[in-house]
Amino acid sequence: MIPRRRTAIAGEVGPTHVRFALIDMDELRLDHFVNFRCGDFTSIEQALASYLRSLPAHPDVLSLAVAGTVDNDRASVLGSGWHFTRRHLESAMSMRHVTLIRDISAMALALPLLEPHEIEQVGGEAPFIDRPKIVMSFGHFLEAATIIPVDDGWMALAGAAGEMSLGGVDADEIELLKHAGADGPMSAGNLLSSEALQKLYLHLLSRKGRVADGDPHDSLATGLAKQDAVAVEASQIFSAWIGRRIGDLALLTGAEGGAYLVSDEGRYGLDVLSPHALRQGFEAGRTGSGLARLPLFLARSTTAVLRGAALAIQFDEDHGGGQPAA
Known part of the structure; x- marks a missing residue:
């Protein structure tokens, strides 16, 4: 030892x-x-x-x-x-x-250590303290992990959530997903990334006969700051996609301790998401599943991963x- x-x-x-x-x-x-x-x-x-x-x-x-x-x-x-x-x-x-x-x-591993000022709850009820919790990260690539209580602590279990496929619910959404993925794999990691969000925004602009203001590779933030309708639409669509995926993972893991969303060092982070659309996607009409009760958190911490490494x-x-x- x-x-x-x-x-x-x-x-x-x-x-x-x-x-x-x-x-x-x-x-x-x-x-x-x-x-x-x-x-x-x-x-x-x-x-x-x-x-x-x-x-x-x-x-x-x-x-x-x-x-x-x-x-x-x-x-x-x-x-x-x-x-x-x-x-x-x-x-x-x-x-x-x-x-x-x-x-x-x-x-x-750091989820139980997060302070109130490091998290923002987006719907649901209070979490059960000693039940499984799930965290999903997006930005450069999508990852997810669950912690489960063991003895007097927690154990982390991570898979390859980014390799899971992501499909559309209707023809229009399938078309948007194809443009967001830009002929890449129809995987969650490819479609739920900062790059995909930017491509989605540019495609929605082109459908309305518009082009991006300023740098086309970093224009969404500018559009959101101006409350441009197309930028807001892109944010809402993407937020619903993110919400559906973490909702799926919460159902899979029985995350009664809460579902947590974080962003890595990608171009866009939590601030570009629409909390309302995120929660709608999280529940996604799945009545009877228990998702309406599960709390969803946006977690903002510069030190959580370091504390988890110490654990x-x-x-x-x-x-x-x-x-x-x-």
Whole structure:
């Protein structure tokens, strides 16, 4: 069993940014927080070395939450080309122990820690504290994970929600989905992304004989700021799609502890969503399913994934070095 240490390093490794913080393992309090651009480094080792030089002491326990895949202690970061293993990092960075976990699993583990100011409830009733919770992330790519209560803590279970197919309910919606996906796969990950939202907006403009104002690759935010009718329509359609998918996942997992929606580092985040359309999509006329009662939350936190990474270290400690479900 790994002996408990007061401090550790927690990291969040994304496609464009990597964040580190010192974690007090007793109180899960963060200190020495930094936010680096991945493009400024050639590897995770280089980014870690830069962070370590800024610290007053060198903790020898590290946990990294990775936007990508974690398989057999090997991690690959989507979008950055970084690859590394737990054993290599332990050797190269003089670490006694390294934990690797998917970022969506770390986010799921952190759900019970979210403070009231970090979440906004969109309909439903109060959640059951000790029941399963689900979190879905969109932006660059779509991910989802569930936490279930085990013993005196939680275990995270993540799959490949982005690879699931997404279909339309009528001919018009199928046509919109095709344009949002731009001939790519009809998967949730492709169709429920920032890129798909932008393509949906441009297509709706073209149907009305209009073109985007300013940069066509980043025009939706401008349209929403002006309350342009087409931008609002695009937001409502996309929000309903997002709501339907997380509603499906909540039904699958029995998420009586609540369904949580977060955004990653994609072009558009939670602020472009319509809460009303999101909730409508979430329930989607599925009377009798119990979805009308389930609470849906928008979660905004810059540190939740780091706190979840710290909890993954605790899982290692309590299970003799075993990995939490990723």
